[in-house]
Amino acid sequence: MNTLKTLRSITRITKYTLSDQLRQKSFVVMFFICVVFVFLIRGCYQGNYMVNGQLLDAGTVVGTVSKVTFHIIAVGVMLIAALLSMRVFRRDREDGMQSCILSKPIARWQYVMGKLLGLWVLSVLFMFILHGIIFLITSVTLKVVMPGYLAASLLCSFNLLFVIVAVLLLSLLMPDIVAFLCVMGVGIVGLITDGIYALSHSQMAQGMIQQPGPHPQSDLTWWKIVHYVWPKLSGMQYFASSFIGSSEVFHGFASVYPLINVLLYCLILGALLFRRFRNEEII
Amino acid sequence: MIELNAATKQYGSLTAVDNVSFSVKTGEYFALLGPNGAGKTTIVKMLLDFARPTSGSLSINGLSSALAACRTAVGCLGENHHIPPYLSGWQYLQRCAQLLDMGRSDAIDQCRRIVELIGMQGREHTKVNTYSKGMVQRFGLGAALIGKPKLLILDEPTSGLDPIGIREIRLLLESLKHQGMTIFLNSHMLSEVEKICDTVAIIHRGRLLVKDAISAILKDGDTLEDVFVRLVKG
Ligand SMILES: Nc1ncnc2c1ncn2[C@@H]1O[C@H](COP(=O)(O)OP(=O)(O)OP(=O)(O)O)[C@@H](O)[C@H]1O
Numbered sequence: 001m002n003t004l005k006t007l008r009s010i011t012r013i014t015k016y017t018l019s020d021q022l023r024q025k026s027f028v029v030m031f032f033i034c035v036v037f038v039f040l041i042r043g044c045y046q047g048n049y050m051v052n053g054q055l056l057d058a059g060t061v062v063g064t065v066s067k068v069t070f071h072i073i074a075v076g077v078m079l080i081a082a083l084l085s086m087r088v089f090r091r092d093r094e095d096g097m098q099s100c101i102l103s104k105p106i107a108r109w110q111y112v113m114g115k116l117l118g119l120w121v122l123s124v125l126f127m128f129i130l131h132g133i134i135f136l137i138t139s140v141t142l143k144v145v146m147p148g149y150l151a152a153s154l155l156c157s158f159n160l161l162f163v164i165v166a167v168l169l170l171s172l173l174m175p176d177i178v179a180f181l182c183v184m185g186v187g188i189v190g191l192i193t194d195g196i197y198a199l200s201h202s203q204m205a206q207g208m209i210q211q212p213g214p215h216p217q218s219d220l221t222w223w224k225i226v227h228y229v230w231p232k233l234s235g236m237q238y239f240a241s242s243f244i245g246s247s248e249v250f251h252g253f254a255s256v257y258p259l260i261n262v263l264l265y266c267l268i269l270g271a272l273l274f275r276r277f278r279n280e281e282i283i
Numbered sequence: 284m285i286e287l288n289a290a291t292k293q294y295g296s297l298t299a300v301d302n303v304s305f306s307v308k309t310g311e312y313f314a315l316l317g318p319n320g321a322g323k324t325t326i327v328k329m330l331l332d333f334a335r336p337t338s339g340s341l342s343i344n345g346l347s348s349a350l351a352a353c354r355t356a357v358g359c360l361g362e363n364h365h366i367p368p369y370l371s372g373w374q375y376l377q378r379c380a381q382l383l384d385m386g387r388s389d390a391i392d393q394c395r396r397i398v399e400l401i402g403m404q405g406r407e408h409t410k411v412n413t414y415s416k417g418m419v420q421r422f423g424l425g426a427a428l429i430g431k432p433k434l435l436i437l438d439e440p441t442s443g444l445d446p447i448g449i450r451e452i453r454l455l456l457e458s459l460k461h462q463g464m465t466i467f468l469n470s471h472m473l474s475e476v477e478k479i480c481d482t483v484a485i486i487h488r489g490r491l492l493v494k495d496a497i498s499a500i501l502k503d504g505d506t507l508e509d510v511f512v513r514l515v516k517g
């Protein structure tokens with residue numbers, strides 16, 4: 001009975017979060033711009049691409065363009081999710097909704113959970129619709145069905161969860177825009193370390209390491225640690241995109257590591273968020 | 284019904300509430316008085332668990348104020364009450380009813396009655412950003428009455444209201460008291476408090492100066508204002 005009541009409270013707060021966001025004109029405009037952008041990409045599928053003097057077959061073009069758009073959409077929606085999350089607590093406080101909810105017999109964790117779920121559901125739907133449009137374009141007009149595309153989209157939802165939890169937490173500790181920039185910074189640093197790590201594993205870099213020089217080994221070890229410990233948003237996206245097309249998905253533990261890494265970060269940051277909000281003064 | 288036990292709240296080096304203990308009995312109409320910055324709102328915030336006491340404890344209905352369950356059957360109106368500007372007064376009241384887990388038809392019934400009670404018929408479906416301050420305050424008070432609470436905690440409920448509004452609120456609170464509701468009121472309206480409250484407490488710089496029945500405080504023909512000024516200045 002009590003559990004049901006708790007769930008109902010959380011669902012209501014989730015519903016209010018969704019409807020309050022959808023009420024905002026800027027959100028609706030942003031969504032339509034993204035949809036138009038995705039439709040414009042359709043043109044990229046129809047060109048005849050030449051690589052090294054050879055005409056590429058349609059399958060390769062569709063696979064490559066789909067992956068590129070997959071990544072663009074996933075990164076774009078991460079940015080949007082961060083933008084949506086950064087002001088949520090402040091707006092709720094200023095509008096009086098926070099004190100209205102918390103003056104009822106509703107615990108703080110239920111409030112935070114409702115907000116978190118609302119933002120997550122909204123951004124996952126946002127991303128899924130955009131990815132779904134690409135999926136439909138390729139299946140209907142190009143007759144290339146990629147069921148892995150939608151699965152990959154759902155996998156990327158964990159990246160969105162990370163971004164939302166991190167921005168919500170940081171927005172309690174620092175100005176909203178700084179929280180937003182910090183989380184974006186985390187993503188960019190992750191991308192760079194992944195790049196450096198990949199480069200260090202390329203043959204050319206291996207060759208360079210073998211040459212005598214001042215401490216290249218220690219540098220790479222440092223990067224290696226950062227590479228594994230840092231939130232693996234780009235690694236996660238890369239893992240998700242491996243579901244698209246015919247490439248091999250699982251290469252042992254290394255390929256699923258980003259998923260574990262991101263989920264662990266979500267858990268840790270989530271726990272910190274609930275803990276921090278418990279001590280927050282409500283105005 | 285309400286119990287404060289050596290409640291203390293510090294903000295850095297400032298002690299907003301200093302070792303305050305008192306209790307409010309069921310059915311009592313209680314007013315907490317004090318000059319600006321005395322710590323009245325801080326006490327209300329601690330009661331609603333909006334701020335945690337640095338030391339001491341507060342309870343409602345025997346439950347620690349840190350537990351969400353203690354806010355069952357408690358209606359409240361905060362000091363700087365806001366309503367989301369994109370909602371209508373009606374939508375706000377409906378949200379409050381839904382958050383109390385009320386059934387749909389019950390929620391509609393109650394909200395309709397409350398709109399009448401606060402005298403806002405005809406305006407309930409317009410957006411809150413078109414309301415005056417007093418109208419927002421009326422809807423805030425209306426929201427506090429949803430779910431037929433047994434305890435009302437009101438922080439300056441008449442702020443922003445016109446003289447007729449103030450009178451209406453006084454009559455409304457009086458009738459609620461007669462229905463057995465316990466009322467905890469923060470106020471600067473000493474004449475109003477004198478007319479209707481059973482007990483008062485006066486705090487100054489976070490310290491409790493007096494807490495007693497109003498009849499015991501007003502001796503020798505003094506008004507509440509005289510007593511207040513004497514205690515605070517003295
Ligand atoms: N969040 C806060 N941070 C720092 N100091 C605070 C905070 N909230 C309140 N105070 C201080 O605590 C003291 C008590 O404030 P409080 O709002 O409780 O006064 P009040 O009795 O309600 O006054 P008023 O009649 O003006 O509403 C004041 O000195 C105030 O500056």
Ligand SMILES: [Mg+2]
Pocket residue numbers: 323324325362438
């Ligand atoms: Mg106050």
